[in-house]
Amino acid sequence: MNSKPEVTISPFLDPGPRTKAHSLAILQLSRDNLLPVYLQPPTGEHDGYAEGAVVNTRYGSFPHSTMLNVPWGSQIRASKVDTGSRGRKRKRDGADDTSREATAAASEKESEGPGAVAVATPTKENGGAPSVKQAVADSSGFIHILPPTPELWTTSLPHRTQVVYTPDYSYILHRIRARPGSTLIEAGAGSGSFSHAAVRAVYNGYPSAGQRKGKVFSFEYHEERYHKMKQEISDHGLDGLIHLTHRDVYNGGFLVDGRSPQADAIFLDLPAPWEALPHLSRRRPPPSLWPSGAPPPGLDDPTKEWISPLHPRKTVHLCTFSPCIEQVTRTVSAMRRLGWVDIDMVEIANRRLHASRDRVGLNLVNFDRGVNNSAKDVEEAVTRLAEIEARFREHAAKARSRAAGAAAAAAGDVDMDSDDENAGEAAANGNAPRPTAEEEEEIKITTNRLPPWMEGRLITRGEPEIKTHTSYLVFAVLPMEWTEEDEAKAAAKYPVGQEQKVIGTIDKAIRKQERREQLQKQQPGSKKARRKERDEKLGEVLG
Amino acid sequence: MYSIIRPNAWVALKLPSGNTKVLQVTPNTTISLGKYGSFPTNLILGRPYHVTFELQDKRPDENFSRLRIVPADELYAEVFAEEAAADCVTPAASSGGGGNGGDTVISAAGGDEFSLVDDKGNVVARSDREVLDESARQTLTQDEIEELKREGSNAGKDVIAKLLLSHTALDQKTSFSLAKYKLLKTKKYIRRFQVLPLDVATFAQWQLDERDASKILDMRAEMMGLVGCWANVHFGGEDVFLPDPNASPDQGPQACQPVDEKLLRGRWLVVDDTCGLLVAAMAERMGVLHEQEDSGAEEENKGPSQQLPVVTKAEIQAETPAPAPVPSQKDGDTEMTDAPGEPAPQPSDAEPKPKKPRPSDFMIPYSQTNTITVLHSSSQPNLSFLSYWGFDIASPNHPPHPLLNHLLTLSWLQLVKPELDSSYSTPPPTASPETLASWKPSRRGNFHRKRRRFARTRYIVDSTRAGGFSGLVCASTMDPISIMRHTLPLLAGGAPVAIYSPTIEPLATLADCFSVPRRTAWVGGGAPEIEGLSNEELERWQGNERFPLNPTLLQGVSIQTSRARRWQVLPGRTHPLMTERGGAEGYVFTAWRAKPAEGKVAAKGKFKRRKVETVGRVEEATPGVETPASG
Known part of the structure; x- marks a missing residue:
């Protein structure tokens, strides 16, 4: 790859302390509402904005100028921006702006074809003296500006295909031993979420000329996705760390410019991994192991040397990512025939949990949403019921005294009964009791004792919708090839026959014997033993 | 990590029973695998990892078992036979395709018929699924089995075959139960094993399954992956070292190299109560746990090596970078650089080595980038598991190891109240060079040791307190709120936080400190005690009962858990495993460090003329927005 003398490190790998122009930043609108933006220096009027x-x-509106050269993680206030009189009709309303911003906000010209990508292209129209309107703070809201990480990128990236999410890729990279210095092959770059996580895992510096450093070799067969991904790689400063190839790996294999990437970790996110697997062999696989029964064109010449994309002197770890069990069955079967061992299939279930306060009680103020104004326990219910009962009795007594005071007719009894019932019902429905002055006082006391955000029991509950299945992950390992020659060499280097002791599982008798020998060996030589002996002798003499 | 088993390396032996045995492969010893037999260690040295070895029968003239590498075809012979049987109808034809390994294999023909096939493809025993007799019995007695084992022929395969054939009810077993029976007997008698490199993943699995899981707080692989990713732990940049201040022995603390915050990059703060597993996992992600692997692999390639087993200090030293860049001045250095290139039999030890200029006492050996800073609650950090990767924090004269320059440790006392810590606050001894020369070597050594310790402690404490960390990783038994109180101010803006806990309660309590109502109250003047405090003071807010932490310092607070469900994949018998590890589930708290704007921040929402009533709803539905309107 062309190694530049001065490499700017990707903001994914080292964002530096502050936001920079022409660099990717993630705007956090709310917890899960993230927006990737390429920050641009203010160079005069842009897209109708002063x-x-x-x-x-x-x-609210956030001019890039307010987000430049601030510490990462900063809270940014909205600014008063004239969005109405921009001299042209707004194409979309505000709700759509979020999605538009990621891709098109940076394009200076109106001519936004489908290929217009958000590249940091500074406008040079105004020469060296940009006349930029100073932003004025607005009270409509704020956002936080975060440095890009593969996790943030995964949740905010423009989707092109199904995305490999963090719970999956974190486990995969752990299992396939992707570490600084590893070389990783990824087929099916897709939306690029895995690529970003993988490059972070293998990164151990940018390679200078002729140097071998951790690298990701990525393959994508879909042309449009390939171009988008290519653009992203260079926008994110990952040139030289990710090598993207536009290819159908089922037929084309994994060599890059005819040479072996020498990979030691592989991730296949393909619909038919078994079609790609024969390419990942150390030796030319026999024709029967190709899914079609014969090697694909270009590889069918048995006289040509077989170049393996794998590292010849390292164990290779592989993971495939397939949603259906039928794919897994075929993949595993192919793996077995191609000599992969330690085949292991898992699926990852991830759950996110939300901690909140379960606020139940009759006397809670409605501080935030979600107060359940019912009794919090039996005692509270009984107290409340007793209160109602007392009030009811009071009311009945009043009515009775009123009735007695009237003493007009004997038939009035019937009416009175129905009156009582009405009162009782009203009380039971909870409509009747208005908080009395006393109760208000009580509420005040409780709030003084405990602020409303500390009331109620702390609970955790899952998200309203959970991902129950992403894909099946099949892991496998291909050991290094070991020839007779290698074996002879190793046998010469490490000859047998001079075994002195047993390690590993030792039975009791052997362990005891060893202990005895050790003690015997120690006693004459060891300082401690000698000192002990001497002390004992001294003791004898003195005693 | 190497791909070749090297002498004195820690390895994991995977046995057919599924158990793992972790040991250090010392050359010229015998490794005993218990009931599976034993073999000389030298037979696996220099051989690749991950291949399957088989203990062969002892040759008549030798008193040990030799090993054989089992090709993958042979490992899967049975599966191939089953697959073939599913495709073809006649069992005899099918076994010819699969069982080319010369083994006795079992194949299920047509799904409901079962046969024991010998290496020539003849059916030895056959079963159908008609009868399922619970009282099926083995006719071989235990003594006979023991006898067979002692003969130990054919790596235990003979025992297994005989066991199967002596089973009276074999023909009454269904294919499923027969496969299970065979698997059970294979696990017990087959004399095969695999050697795995002891990396963090393998070690953690072993610790979790077969050792004390509580020591590593029940941290499963999924959790380790999540914590590492969410804390964004990765290689933090090429090493940068501070220049040697060249302090003479009569200079005091003022000669120490001051901490330069601009140089500090890619540093992670860790609180680790997993005996060092978390630190090891991070170090692996940062590339400072294992010695350089490429050089190791190539070294193995370079022709036949002259020297015999007893290796390796010289080799190791040759491969690791020197602890500190030493300014090369003398021409003697050229000799030094030559020496590691060709490992000549025994020269350099005998000759007096050309002396390197010794760095001064106040030289800081730590890199400014790509470091792990461990906070510990006892006077010494407990990182005992790092010894499996050849690192011992307590060893004063440590052989070269990448962690030496990248692992910094300090106690909570040194962080919170450094003036109370004697190793930080006691000034270093000074002496004029003349006095120093007059001292005995032991006293002189002590003097230098004290000064070195002072400079290092001072540097670690000062650089940690300077803050600017790239992330916080935590797996601790301590209350996370108290940890956050002292570590949050040290994080750079936008730095991720990932806290692992085996149980959810501590994390839920922590998340509640950043709940929307609490944040709203804080911003809206619900805390009169913070009136008039500057942002700087608010960052170091010590908390009270109502606001244990400054709730505006973290963004995107979230708790999650992951579980990997393992499956068995076999032809016609694919299903999730019946049992998995229970116990502590394990949760991860994640968030990012925020830098709140100075002064009051309003968030009224953006009003649209058309739908006024939706504005209120939008605001409520977004946890990120704080509404001072309520205050």
């Missing part, structure tokens, strides 16, 4: 490039969200 402040330069502006991000519009439902929390």
Whole structure:
């Protein structure tokens, strides 16, 4: 790859302390609402905005100038931006701006073809003196600006295919031993979420000329996705760390420019991994092991040397990612025939949990949403019922005294009964009791004792919708090839026949024997033993 | 990690029973696998990892078992036979395709018929599924089995075959139960094993399954992956070392190299109560746990080596980078650089080595980048598991190891109240060079040791307190709120936080400190005690009962858990495993460090003329927005 003398490190790998122009930043609107933006220096009016490039969200407008050269993680206030009189009709309303911003906000010209990508292209129209309107803070809201990480990118990236999410890729990279310095093959780059996580895992510096460093070799057969991904790699400063190839790996294999990437970790996110697997052999696989019964064109010449994309002197770890069990069965079968061992299939179930306060009680103020104004326990229910009962009795007594006071007719009894019932019902429904002055006082006391955000029991509950199945992960290992020659060499280097002791599982008798020998060996030589002996002798003499 | 088993390396032996045995392969010893037999260690040295070895029968003239590498075809012979049987109808034809390993294999023909096939493809025993007799019995007595084992022929395969054939009710077993029976007997008698490199994943699995899981807080592989990713732990940049201040022995603390915050990059803060497993996992992700692997692999390639087993200090030293860059001045250095290139039999030890200029006492050996800073609650950190990767924190004269320059440890006392820590606050001894020369070597050594310790402690404490960390990783038995109180101010803006806990309660309590209502109250003046405090003071807010932490310092607070469900994949018998590990589930708390804006921040929402009533709803539905309107 062309190694530049001065390499700017990707913001994914070292974002530095502050936000920079022409670099990717992730705007966090709310917990799960993330927006990737390539920050641009203010260079005069942009897209009709006097402040330069502006991000519009439902929390207000945020000119890029307010987000530049601030510490990462900063809270950014919205600015008063004139969005109405921009001299042209707004194409979309505010709600759509979020999705638009990721891709098109940076394009200076109106001509936004489908290929227009958000590249940091500074406008040089105004020469060296940009006349940019100073942003004025607005009270409509705020956002936080975060440095890009593969996790943030995975949740915010523009989807092109199904994305490999963090719970899956974190486990995969752990299992396939992707470490600084590893060489990783990824087929089916897709939306690039795995690529970003993989490059972080294998990164151990940018390679200078002729140097071999941790690297990701990525393959994508879909042309449009390939171009988008290519653009992203260079926008994110990952040139030289990810090598992207546009190819159908089922037929084309995994060599890059005819040479072996020498991979030691592989991730296949393909619909038919068994079609790609024969390419990942150390030796030319026999024709029967190709899914079609014969090697694909270009590889069918048995006289040509077989170049393996795998590292010849290392164990290779592999993972395939397939949603259906039928794919797994075929993949595993192919793996067995191609000599992969330690085949293991798992699926990952991830759950996110939300901690909140379960606020139940009759006397809770409605501080936040979600107060359940019913009795919190039996005691509270009994107290409340007793209160109602007392009030009811009071009411009945009043009515009775009223009735007695009237003493008009004997038939009035019937009416009175129905009156009582009405009162009782009203009380039972909880409509009747209004908080009395006393109760208000009580509420005040409780709030003084415990602020509303500390009331109630702390609970955790899952998200409303959980991903129950992403894909099946099949792991396998291909050991290094070991020839007779290698064996002879190793046998010469480490000859047998001089075994002195047993390690590993030792039975009791042997262990005891060893202990005895050790003690015997120690006693004459060891300082401690000698000192002990001497002390004992001294003791004898003195005693 | 190497791909070749090297002498004195820690390895994991995987046995047919599924158990793992972790040991250090010392050359010229015998490894005993218990009931599976024993073999000389030298037979696996220099051989690759992950291949399957088989203990062969002892030759008549030798008193030990030799090993054979089992080809993958042979490992899967039975599965191939089953697959073939599913395709073809006649069992005899099918076994010819699969069982080319010369083994006795079992194949299920047509799904409901079962046969024991010998190596020539003849059916030895056959079963159908008609009868399932519970009282099926083995006719071989235990003594006979023992006798067979002692003969130990054909790596235990003979025992298994005989066991199967002596089973009276074999013909009454269904294919499923027969396969299970065979598997059971294979696990018990087959004399095969695999050697795995002891990396963090293998070690953790072994610790979890067969050792004391509570020591590593029940941290499963899924959790380790999540913590590492969410904390964004990765290689933090090429090593940068501070220049040697060249302090003479009569100079005091003022000669110490000051901490330069601009140089500090890619540093992670760790609180580890897993005996060092978490630190090891992070070090592996940062590339400072294992010695350089490429050089190792190539070294093995370079022709026949002259020297015999007893290796390796010289080799190891040759491969690891020197602990500190030493300014090369003398031409003697050229000799030094030559020496590691060709490991000549025994020269350099005998000759007096050309002396390197010794760095001064105040030289800081730690890299400014790509470091792990461990906070510990006792006077010494408990990182005992690092010894499996050849690192011992307590060893004063440590052989070269990448962790030496990248692992910094300090106690909570040194972080929170450094003035109370004597090793930080006691000034270093000073002496004029003349006095120093007059001292005995032991006293002189002590003097230098004290000064070195002072400089290092001072550097670690000062650089940690300077903050700017790239992330916080935590797996601790301590209350996470108290940990956060002292570590949050040390994190750079936007730095991720990942806290592992075996149980959810501590994490839920922590998340509750950042709940929307609490944040709203904080911003809206619910805390009169913070009126008039500057941002700097608010960052170091010591908390009270109502606000244990400054709730605006973290964004995107989230708790999650993951579980890997393992499956068995066999032709016609694919299903999830029946049992998995229970116990502590394990949870991860994640968030990012935020830098709140100075002064009051309003969030009224963006009003749209058309739908006024939706504005209120939008605001409520977004946990990130704080509404001061309520205050």
